Amino acid sequence: MTVRVGILGATGAVGQRFIKLLTNHDTFELAALTASESSVGKQYSNAAKWRINTPIPENIGSMTVKSTTPDAISDDIDLLFSSLPSDVAADVEPAFLEAGYVVSSNSSNDRMSADIPLTIPEINPGHLDLIEVQRDNRGWDGALxxxxxxxxxxxxxxxxxxxxxxxxxxxxxxxxxxxxxxxxGVTSMEIIDNTIPYIGGEEPKMQQESRKLLGEFDGASVSLHEMDVAASCNRIPTLDGHLENVFAETTADVSAEEAIDAMESVPGADLPSSPDQLIHVFDDPSRPQPRLDRERGNGMQISAGGVTVTDAGLKYNCLAHNTIRGAAGASLLNGELLVDAGWV
Structure with a gap:
């Protein structure tokens, strides 16, 4: 089965990642690209300042950029991927949903809305059934x-x-x-020889989204997980790959070996872009490192390491490629899940 897809916001950094991931995809055929009005009508190769370290695919470079409106998109598009800025997406996405399109979105608007599934296919695929609640609540034929x-x-x-x-x-x-x-987003004068110990809006996202993702879905709503989450978010002079230092307290005593076994036992999803093993745990306490490990599993695998037991609970490090697994790749996986679950 071939699924015709489009990208809303195709000229930006995440939109470019979408294009690379969709090239030669087994199921998805990229058939529509949209961007801001300044790019509309141009060939994609002239509209986008291409930043990916491989050339623009020839068939994509010659595509004409369309307006980000439902009437500009062919009605034979089965699925849309959104990489719009959140303030733009908040206005634009509902119009596509009311027009009946299915949208897998990386934009941050509506992530915590009660009737919008926030999903990682390997972790909480069942939350996708919130789409039924969403359609009842919002009266649209599309799905977000x-x-x-x-x-x-x-x-x-x-x-x-x-x-x-x-x-x-x-x-x-x-x-x-x-x-x-x-x-x-960050100038060279800000970040070279520096670390910025604040990223606006990032800490609340980590604290709230984590609890929704691990919450219980009863068929009508998601109850947030009861854990407390505290986050401190820092920008460092690395190009790609977010490294995180985590401390986790649990009600049951757990050894480092048990924690490692649990992480390595998380399977991938039966989807084309999911790695066979979701989490790889390093024995070497100096790993994972962004430059060495962000591309594992084609940029879709999570890496962990340094798992130890302390007086404050478990301590470990984890890493993912932020624009692949953390953005375009995550939406791509959700799109594959939508197809697999019959929503597309």
Whole structure:
């Protein structure tokens, strides 16, 4: 089966990642690209300042960029991927949903809305059934699913593995790559020889989204997980790959060996872009490292290491590629899940 897809916001950093991931995809055929009005009508190769380290695929470079409106998109598009800025997406996405489109969105708006699924396919695929509630509440024929923030998606798979021991409190300090801020998000004068100990809006996202992702879905709503989450988010001069230092307290005593076994036992999803093993745990306490490990599993695997037991509970590090697993790749996986579950 071939599923015709489009990208809303195709010229930005995440939109470019979508294009690379969709090239030669087994199921998805990229058939529509949209961007801001300044790019509309141009060939994609002229509209986008291409930042990926491989050339623009020839068939994509010659595509004409369309307006980000439902009437500009062919009605034979089966699925849309959204990489719009959240303030734009909040206005634009509902129009596509009311027009009947299914949208897998990386944009942060509506992630915590009660009737919007926030999903990681390997962790909480059942939350996708919130779409039924969403359609009843909102009266649209389309469907909207969100993936979590790039820093959240790095940590939550490891927490899901540990939840069997009874998660009580989680503290995390992040070391986040500059690509997470977009191409123009952090200037070289700000970040070279420096670390910025604040990323606006990032800490609440980690604290809230983690609890929704690990919450219980009863068929009508998601009850947030009861754990307490505290986050400190820091920007560092790394291009790609978010590294996070996590402390987790559990109700049950757990050894480092038990924690490692739990993490390594989390399977991938039976989807084309999911790695066979979701989490790889290093024996070497100096790993994972962004430059060495962000591309594991084609950038879709979570890496962990340094798992030890302390007086404050378990301590470990985790890493993911923030623009692949943490953004475009996460939406791509949700799109594959939508197809597999019959929503597309």
């Amino acid at each position: 699913v969100k993936n979590p923030n790039c820093s959240t998606i790095t940590m939550v798979p490891t927490l899901a593995a540990l939840d069997q021991f009874g998660l009580e409190t989680v503290s995390v300090s992040t070391l986040q790559a500059v690509s997470g801020a977009g191409y123009s």
